[in-house]
Structures are given as C-alpha cells and as structure tokens.
Amino acid sequence: MAINSDIVSIRQGARAFDELNVRNETGHKNMLHLIHLRWLAVGGQIATILVATWVLGIQLPLFNMLAVMVCLIAFNLGSHLRWHEERVVSNRELFLAMLVDIGSLTAQLYFTGGINNPFVFLFLLQVILSAVLLRTESTWTVVFITTVCLAFLSAFNEPLVWPLDSPYQLTDLYATGLVICFVLNAALLVIFITRIGRNLRAGYGALASLRQRAAEEEHIVRMGLLASGAAHELGTPLATMSVVLGDWKHMPQFANNPDMLEELEEIEGQLLRCKSIVSGILLSAGETRGESSSKTSLNDFFEDLVQEWESSRPVQHFEYHNHIDQELTVAFDSTVKQMVFNVLDNALEVSPNGLRFEVSKDDDTLFMTVTDQGPGFQADILAQLGTPYNSSKGRPGGGLGLFLVMNVARTLGGTLEARNCEGGGAQVRMTLPLSSLVLQENGPE
Structure with missing residues (x-):
C-alpha cells in the first residue's frame, strides 16, 4: 500500500508540473505578443515624430524623445533575446514588462503636452491588456499606476510649441488625434486580444487534456x-x-x-x-521495473511470448513474423508481456480464424503489430482509442484492455495506434523505445 500511495503522490506531482508547464507556455506566447506590440509602438512613435515635425512644423524635444525611444528599443531587443531562449514567464515578469511600456508612454507624453495630448488615451490599452494578461491584484496595480501617471501629466508636462503661421487649427488637430488614437486602440485590441484569447484557449485545452489523462491514470491506480x-x-x-x-x-x-x-x-x-x-x-x-525485469534477448523474449500465448489460447490460424536480425540483450518485465497478450486476446475474440503478429525495429524504436481479419473498429471507437469502457462488445467492464495497453505503453515512453485495414480487419501497433529496454554490454546488470 505504501508503494501505491507513493505512485499516487508521484502522479499528482507530475500532473502539477505538467499544468505549470502549460501555464508557462501560455505566458511565454503572451510575452512575445507584448514584444511585437512594443515594436509597433516604436514604429508609431517614429511616424508621429516625422509627421509632427515635417508636416505640422511643431518643435519637439527630439533629443529627449529619441533617448526614450532608444531605451525602449534596447529593452525590447533584450527581451527578444531573453525570451527566445527562456520559456518560463511568470505573472511578475509580464507585469514588469507592462510597467516599462507605461513608463515609456508617460515619458513621451510628458515631452509632448502631457494630458493635452490626445494619445493619452493609449493608457486604456495598457489597462485592458493587463486585465487580460495579469492576475487581478496586478491589474489593479496597473490601474493605480496609470491613474498616477495621468495625474502627474496633468500637473507636469512640457507644452507643445505651436507655430504661429501654421495653416492647421489646434482644435481640429486634437479631434483628429482623438480619432487616430481610437482607431489605434480598437485595432490593437482586436488583433492582440484575439491572439491572446487563442493562447488562453489553447492553454485551457492542454490543461483539460492533462486532467483527463490524470483521471485515467488515477483510474489505473x-x-x-x-x-x-x-x-x-x-x-x-x-x-x-x-x-x-x-x-x-x-x-x-x-x-x-x-x-x-x-x-x-x-x-x-x-x-x-x-x-x-x-x-x-x-x-x-x-516492485520497481528494474527489480522485476528479466534479462533475455529480444528474439528469445518474443519466441517465448508467442509460444506461451499460442499454447494457452484456442487459436486456429496464427502467424508470427520476426523481422529483427540483430540480437539485442534486453530487460522486460511482466507488464510488457501482459500488454501484448491483451492486444492478441482482443484480436482473437473477433478473428479466431486469422491472426498475425509482427515484430520489427527501426533505429531506436521497437514495433509490435497485431493484425486480424475481423470487422474492424467502429469510427467512434477509433476516435476515443485508449479511453476506459470504450468498447463495442456490449458487456460491463468492456474496453479496459486497450485502456490498460495505452497507459502501459505511455508509461514506458511508447505509443499505441489502431486503424482499419483496406481489405478488412484491423491493425493495432504498439511502439516502445529500445533505449529503455536494451542493456548496455558494459553497464551494470
């Protein structure tokens, strides 16, 4: 019982680790979206400066504004290099990245009229993104910080020097700026929240898949x-x-x-x-797998397995083909034999007059294929292959055979695949990595 409780604890820890990885992967994708948004912000600032100076003739503190822009570009380059290699992104790191964006926006607005600049409403973009990306407490912190920044800009700023001979009216330009700011906010929100929502849905789907797998493994326990x-x-x-x-x-x-x-x-x-x-x-x-394993050759293991299964089952026509030429020393435990027996027994039930078992290998992968001449799998059975009680036999407890085989193969690092053959019948292929089975000649035994 102590060993089984240890297995439960290990599976729970592994499940929590997998869920953390899924959340971190979602955070990494969101951080990349922030980096892309920051490049758009740099491009928008350059375009605004060019229009204001060359078209409108407004005198801007170009040195200060370019200094802020250079700092933002350097930060974004560093972020791109770091998050290209690092995959784990926490809520704190997303929060700090958004603070940099808020700080650079505040600095640029300070040099261009403060709260009288229509682009001050870009603060709303930061608030909405924080509500989507960050935890609740971090979002409220962003709301507080942006409010403080607005209050600061209303009291402290460098007013724009409007040229006296300009043919443009300040009020008209302010209204135009509001329209442009609205379009920018709306377009960026649609683009990035759509992407972020896709990331969140993919993360939720991966978590649901992990929890389904955990429920199946707990069922096995x-x-x-x-x-x-x-x-x-x-x-x-x-x-x-x-x-x-x-x-x-x-x-x-x-x-x-x-x-x-x-x-x-x-x-x-x-x-x-x-x-x-x-x-x-x-x-x-x-016992652990290593303690309950038996040392044998790969071909001898399958010869003994086939002989034992064939001698204890009422099979009428059974073909066994071994395509492995290389003799390998391996360590198998009873779960591998039981896994193959389950697949052969299922095939025997639907096809007692025709059954074929083939063994082969390719590089570091062992293939075990069972082919029968039965009616084949139903479409819904194939769609939910390996789930408990997924069977067309119509009896209580049916469908556990392939469920157990799927979990054993997955535990050993392998896979289980099934398909219907074109000429009739069905085929089930089990794959296992040879690296987990082959014993090294000079290694410990």
Missing part, C-alpha cells in the same frame, strides 16, 4: 489497488488447493485411475497458471 488486493486474497486459497491436489494424486482411488489422474494433472496445470498470474500481478504492483 485504483484498478491496481483492487488487483493487488484480490491477488493477496487469492494467494491463500490457491495454495490450499495446490496442497489438496497433491494429496489427491497420492490417494489410491485416484492414483490407480488413469482418467482421474489425467484430470487432476489438468486441474493442477490450470492452478499453476492461476498462481503465475497472481504472482505477476503482485510483482508488478510491489
């Missing part, structure tokens, strides 16, 4: 607890039955009756098989 408990309970009656059968074989009424003795030996053989199954369950539930 509960099944393992039940299986190990049942195996412990069955151990005693199986041992008692073995002793009784041994006594019966030596009794004269059975020993002198060949027919009865043959039946007793058949029962004893089935009893030994039951004990082997129970031992395998306890071994898988109570």
